[in-house]
């Protein structure tokens with residue numbers, strides 16, 4: 001089973017506005033509501049790809065109720081802890097540019113944190129736990145590391161798509177996959193990543209003997225994967241980028257779906273990149289058929 005954790009889920013409220021004017025009255029031409037948060041997105045795509053998944057995390061209020069109902073409609077299992085406070089709404093404004101306003105999220109008590117850790121303790125050997133997204137301010141940045149340690153004890157695979165202090169904290173902790181984008185990797189090592197060589201050098205530093213695989217996505221410039229056997233580069237398919245929300249989450253889902261189906265890291269990597277681009281070229285998260293179609297356009301090169 002692949003479990004995902006979203007500590008700070010959201011309703012993603014997508015607003016399309018022609019020629020947005022700051023400080024003026026703008027009227028949206030189209031609006032959409034989606035269940036959001038990075039872990040939830042990973043679960044939604046896995047489910048589209050017929051991979052069994054359960055979404056965990058904290059949820060509450062009418063917004064939390066909406067998310068649970070939307071996940072049920074999409075046949076995504078969930079087992080959230082109720083915070084008794086409203087889950088946030090994140091605004092994604094699509095005009096000539098994409099702008100995002102993400103809410104802060106609720107306070108999570110020590111008891112609620114403990115309850116989530118107890119759920120993680122129930123994982124079995126071979127399960128996957130994917131943690132992705134921001135950590136609410138009332139929780140320690142080391143919370144992901146605590147979950148990773150518990151996964152190691154249970155022989156479950158730990159996967160993280162995070163940045164900043166939470167990512168730094170995972171260096172030296174056993175993980176199956178880390179997936180920063182090149183900006184997040186640069187920020188971690190206080191540098192700017194301009195080339196794939198820069199990305200490879202710093203991905204290896206992040207891998208630091210304890211991560212099995214590190215993927216660094218570089219938007220339209222492709223992606224690299226390093227592990228203890230080889231270094232790979234994947235191109236991205238060509239297309240019109242419509243939506244970056246959830247593209248990074250799609251890379252993680254595609255990789256895991258490919259890995260669970262084939263046990264082959266190269267194939268999983270190609271599938272992850274195809275899934276990322278399929279979402280980037282769609283209005284919402286990608287559909288399975290489109291991911292399969294784009295997979296044919298992704299070539300994985302073994303660099304060393």
Ligand SMILES: Nc1ncnc2c1ncn2[C@@H]1O[C@H](COP(=O)(O)OP(=O)(O)OP(=O)(O)O)[C@@H](O)[C@H]1O
Pocket residue numbers: 180181182217218219220221222223236237238239241244245246247248249251272273274275276277278280
């Ligand atoms: N211009 C593009 N052309 C094709 N694919 C793209 C493009 N931009 C992004 N993608 C796809 O989306 C994936 C993730 O993009 P990116 O590297 O920007 O990660 P991210 O910043 O984590 O994503 P997100 O914007 O969802 O947070 C890429 O690996 C690629 O598959």
Ligand SMILES: O=P(O)(O)OC[C@@]1(O)O[C@H](CO)[C@@H](O)[C@@H]1O
Pocket residue numbers: 008010012035036037038041090100102132133134135245246247248249
């Ligand atoms: O505020 P966070 O937790 O960093 O990111 C949350 C978020 O922007 O990430 C997802 C896309 O990756 C969206 O569904 C959601 O709104």
